[in-house]
Amino acid sequence: MTVALQSLRKFKGVAVAITLGAIGLSLFAGIWTWASAHLGNDVLLPSPLSVLSTYAELIADGSLAKDIGASIFRVFAGFSIASTIAVPLALVLAYSRILRGLVMPLIALIRPIPPIAWIPLAILWMGLGDPPSYFITSIAAFFPIFLNAFAGGTSLQQEHVNAARSLGAGPFALLTKVMLPSALPMIVTGLRIGLGQAWMAVVTAELIAAQSGLGYMIQISRLSLETSRVLVGMTVIGLLGAVMIGSLGVLERRFIVPWNYPR
Amino acid sequence: MARGVSPIHQRADYIETAPTGPAPHLHVVDPVPSHAQQKPRLSLDGVTVNFGARAVSAVQDVSLTIGAGEFVALLGPSGCGKSTLLNVMAGFCTPVQGRVLLDGEPLTGPSAKCGVVFQKHSLFPWMTALDNVAFGPRRLGLTNARQIAQDLLDIVGLAHVANEWPASLSGGMQQRVGIARALATRPPVLLMDEPFGALDAQTRSLMQEELLSIWDKLRPTVVFVTHDIEEAIFLADRVVVMQTYPGRIAREFAIDIPRPRSAEVLNDHAFIERRREITDVIRVEARKTFR
Numbered sequence: 001m002t003v004a005l006q007s008l009r010k011f012k013g014v015a016v017a018i019t020l021g022a023i024g025l026s027l028f029a030g031i032w033t034w035a036s037a038h039l040g041n042d043v044l045l046p047s048p049l050s051v052l053s054t055y056a057e058l059i060a061d062g063s064l065a066k067d068i069g070a071s072i073f074r075v076f077a078g079f080s081i082a083s084t085i086a087v088p089l090a091l092v093l094a095y096s097r098i099l100r101g102l103v104m105p106l107i108a109l110i111r112p113i114p115p116i117a118w119i120p121l122a123i124l125w126m127g128l129g130d131p132p133s134y135f136i137t138s139i140a141a142f143f144p145i146f147l148n149a150f151a152g153g154t155s156l157q158q159e160h161v162n163a164a165r166s167l168g169a170g171p172f173a174l175l176t177k178v179m180l181p182s183a184l185p186m187i188v189t190g191l192r193i194g195l196g197q198a199w200m201a202v203v204t205a206e207l208i209a210a211q212s213g214l215g216y217m218i219q220i221s222r223l224s225l226e227t228s229r230v231l232v233g234m235t236v237i238g239l240l241g242a243v244m245i246g247s248l249g250v251l252e253r254r255f256i257v258p259w260n261y262p263r
Numbered sequence: 264m265a266r267g268v269s270p271i272h273q274r275a276d277y278i279e280t281a282p283t284g285p286a287p288h289l290h291v292v293d294p295v296p297s298h299a300q301q302k303p304r305l306s307l308d309g310v311t312v313n314f315g316a317r318a319v320s321a322v323q324d325v326s327l328t329i330g331a332g333e334f335v336a337l338l339g340p341s342g343c344g345k346s347t348l349l350n351v352m353a354g355f356c357t358p359v360q361g362r363v364l365l366d367g368e369p370l371t372g373p374s375a376k377c378g379v380v381f382q383k384h385s386l387f388p389w390m391t392a393l394d395n396v397a398f399g400p401r402r403l404g405l406t407n408a409r410q411i412a413q414d415l416l417d418i419v420g421l422a423h424v425a426n427e428w429p430a431s432l433s434g435g436m437q438q439r440v441g442i443a444r445a446l447a448t449r450p451p452v453l454l455m456d457e458p459f460g461a462l463d464a465q466t467r468s469l470m471q472e473e474l475l476s477i478w479d480k481l482r483p484t485v486v487f488v489t490h491d492i493e494e495a496i497f498l499a500d501r502v503v504v505m506q507t508y509p510g511r512i513a514r515e516f517a518i519d520i521p522r523p524r525s526a527e528v529l530n531d532h533a534f535i536e537r538r539r540e541i542t543d544v545i546r547v548e549a550r551k552t553f554r
């Protein structure tokens with residue numbers, strides 16, 4: 001009875017959210033349509049309908065899928081490099097005062113440099129093509145992942161360590177059963193933010209240093225004044241970014257750190 | 264650590280011979296009357312702890328012998344070092360002088376022989392109630408860890424929340440899971456650091472009765488830190504009153520109120536008499552440092 005009531009309430013909540021979202025998006029599309037009709041210039045602002053027909057065109061000739069694939073691959077490459085380095089480094093620094101003292105000032109100095117400022121060096125070192133994009137995306141993803149994982153590592157509670165030791169936990173159990181799970185919620189938050197940053201950075205990198213991908217497609221279309229293609233690129237970036245971050249959020253709540261979201 | 268040693272509940276000295284009672288692995292220990300102190304289980308000998316980098320209160324030259332199966336309350340105002348003393352017994356901090364003996368052997372660090380119940384928030388939030396309780400038995404490599412955990416949750420009356428996350432349990436429930444977890448390795452000694460301090464008065468009173476009934480079933484040696492005089496008298500066989508600056512034992516009181524005790528003993532003459540005596544001592548001690 002109460003379970004049914006609860007799920008009904010939840011269903012109602014979801015239905016309301018979807019309805020409101022749909023109304024918001026339709027309002028936006030309406031304003032967009034009105035503005036493009038008012039301007040009457042497809043180079044300045046093509047209507048949503050003509051963007052949709054460009055979508056159909058680019059899906060049909062397969063070029064959109066190719067660009068999306070190239071960008072996603074770069075994001076995951078850079079994201080994987082960043083998380084492989086950032087998470088272990090952050091945890092080691094969280095537990096070692098000497099290493100922390102050595103490395104943290106450097107991190108503090110490098111962190112404010114925006115990923116885009118690394119592009120000249122990246123091109124000088126790696127030329128054009130994929131490697132500079134991996135580099136830029138991993139720089140972008142590194143800091144949110146590192147900083148959150150570090151916060152997770154330092155948030156370890158002495159009570160948990162004491163409790164585990166008084167229950168017979170040795171160093172290995174302490175690491176795998178207490179320290180890592182205790183840092184995990186913050187690590188996952190860092191990964192989610194890092195993924196978002198990497199996704200934004202890949203477009204920047206492709207605008208300048210690549211010959212494929214959504215950023216490259218936007219750049220080429222800008223030069224040929226095909227604004228509806230630019231808008232296709234932009235909306236795909238928005239859509240895919242939202243889907244990626246949203247699904248990581250679902251994974252987080254359901255499977256990775258469900259204890260942080262008790263019913 | 265307890266590795267290499269056979270699991271506590273399998274050792275001959277912890278196995279109950281009587282066939283009655285709960286599952287054999289839950290049954291214990293010293294079937295001696297609690298007041299009898301034939302063999303010391305835990306003894307502190309001239310223990311001194313200084314103010315260190317940590318925010319702990321100093322303890323000076325404390326000697327205390329606790330018998331097997333005895334329930335001792337450490338009572339005193341905040342800053343008297345009662346929690347520090349408990350941390351020493353748990354092996355979390357090492358005294359600069361003196362020594363701690365557990366069953367006649369020097370204590371070298373935390374181990375599954377001393378279960379600890381903390382004031383609050385010590386359950387592992389990333390484990391269900393059941394996994395929290397099974398944590399200790401699993402570390403000891405027991406294959407029936409799950410069963411042990413289930414039985415203990417049953418004893419503390421929480422079998423129905425076995426699969427809940429700690430965050431979805433009330434404060435009183437969390438503390439009961441904490442007690443079950445500390446008991447799961449069948450420790451001969453249970454150390455409790457103001458375990459009910461964060462609970463509301465009603466819950467606290469229920470928890471005290473609950474604790475006595477658990478203690479009656481399993482009869483571990485208990486050291487119970489509190490600043491609540493009535494709680495100390497209600498629970499313990501012996502109340503050790505501590506004084507501040509430096510943390511020392513001021514006086515000890517044997518509590519001869521018969522068991523089993525229920526909330527009614529709070530109105531008994533013997534209870535009120537004990538409370539008056541102890542309150543007098545505490546007042547004198549508190550006045551010394553009250554400016």
